[in-house]
Amino acid sequence: MRTYLLPETGNFYKSNLHCHTTISDGALTPEEIKRIYKEEGYSIVAYTDHNIMVAHQELRDENFLPLNGFEGDFNEGGATIDPNLGTIRCCHICFISPEEHNPRQLCFHRSEYLFHGNNKKNAELVNYDRNAPDYVRAYTPESINDYIGQFKDAGFFITYNHPTWSLETYREFSNYEGMDAMEIHNYGCYACGFDEENSRYYDDLLHLGRRIGCIAADDNHNHHPRDSAKWDSFGGFTYIKAPALTYADVFAALKRGDYYASRGPQITELYLEDGKVHIKCSPARRISLVLGTRRADVRMNTDGTLITEAAFDLKPRDMFFRITVWDEQMRPAYTRAYFMDEVR
Ligand SMILES: [Zn+2]
Ligand SMILES: [Zn+2]
Incomplete structure (x- = not known):
């Protein structure tokens, strides 16, 4: 008897599950991202700007599916330190919403963690519970797991990002619980010169018994010319196998683990x-x-x-x-x- 691990039926859709735009610190607008990724044969881009989730369903067409998401940071030293400087460790996690329309961002803080590019200006676009108190994050396993847990309970698809760039090791990431997948490759970090090939870290989590998938993603910011070594699009992708290119089908395929990572x-x-x-x-x-x-x-x-x-x-x-x-x-x-x- 044959048992299919990647489903026998359906279609493979090429996707970039980690992407930045002018909503935060990327150089290209969400529309420009759609155009260049479609030209390269992609069907799916998860828009995961830093710390604020802004949906781009207006970009939806027959052959292109935008997913609603954001990338949450936790920085050693607090919410106002520029994580690109120095040697502080950080933890970055992408959250993709199960909600196609008006996705709600949980655990929002009205003023903290809004230091990436145009974050502050675009924070008003976020759909969050105006009656909820500001959620305060700390770079501790307890705080990170509480944050992950709240999104997990709400059904989000959660990925642990670029441990190499983040300067995190087993000592840190072995404490994190509840992620659906980790970035076995982050092309944006690799394009900058980091050795962001994380198969050994993936095995570490598997040896702990974590039922976790692996994805490859660009984490593109597009600040370098397309013909330069540091151009950070189109180098890491995830093929998702789903019955059809609908938000519900693709999201369910991600949660089931019907995908593989590729360079x-x-x-x-x-x-x-x-x-x-x-x-x-x-x-x-x-x-x-x-x-x-x-x-x-x-x-x-x-x-x-x-x-x-x-x-x-x-x-x-x-x-x-x-x-x-x-x-x-x-x-x-x-x-x-x-x-x-x-x-x-
Ligand atoms: Zn990141
Ligand atoms: Zn990123």
């Missing part, structure tokens, strides 16, 4: 059959398997020819499995981790 390769099929996991993909130099134990596996042709599928045995003692596809330029695509009890 280039495409994964076309992923399924279990006869005790093996099977993957089909665009031409690959190498396909590797991580199992959460001291066992791993790999497929590649030693004559340099490329492969487009692989099958790997799974064993009862494996903790989870996740597969990485490496293309000819050794750019990776990552499946999320599937725990053995989830697929039995």
Whole structure:
């Protein structure tokens, strides 16, 4: 019997799940973002400006779906320090709303954490509970988990962002609970020169038993010319497989984990059959398997020819499995981790 891990039916939609615009400190307007991403074959952009959630559903068309979101910060040292300076640690988390229309931002503060670009000017666009007291954040696991928990209870899709840029290590992120996914790759940080390839950090969370997915995203701010090394769009993306390009279908696919992260390769099929996991993909130099134990596996042709599928045995003692596809330029695509009890 065949069990599909990425759904058998539906369509893959190319998405950027982390994006900044002139609503906060990005250089391009939400409309310009739509135009350039559509030209590159994207169907979905999550607008995740810093700390204020402003919906852009007016940009919706038949082939383009904007998701409503924002990126929340927690800074060591408080709410007014410029996190781009010095060596302070911070925690950045993206929250994507399940609500297509008039999404409500929880835990809002009318004056704190509004230091990114045009934040202050655009704060009046936020839909928040005017009767609720200002929510005060602190850079502590308790405060971060309380904040995450409130959005989790409201059904948001929550991603933990760029631990490398944030100067966070296991000591910090092992305390955070309730995220749906983490950025296994953040292209914006990578384009600046950071080593923002976080597969080892992802495995750390999996070893703690966290049922967490992995995404790749641009985190684009678009302040550098398009022909420069620091241009930060189109390098990290997530393919979401959903029945149709509707807000409800795409959001449900994210919550179910029906997606994979990529810097280039495409994964076309992923399924279990006869005790093996099977993957089909665009031409690959190498396909590797991580199992959460001291066992791993790999497929590649030693004559340099490329492969487009692989099958790997799974064993009862494996903790989870996740597969990485490496293309000819050794750019990776990552499946999320599937725990053995989830697929039995
Ligand atoms: Zn960030
Ligand atoms: Zn960001």
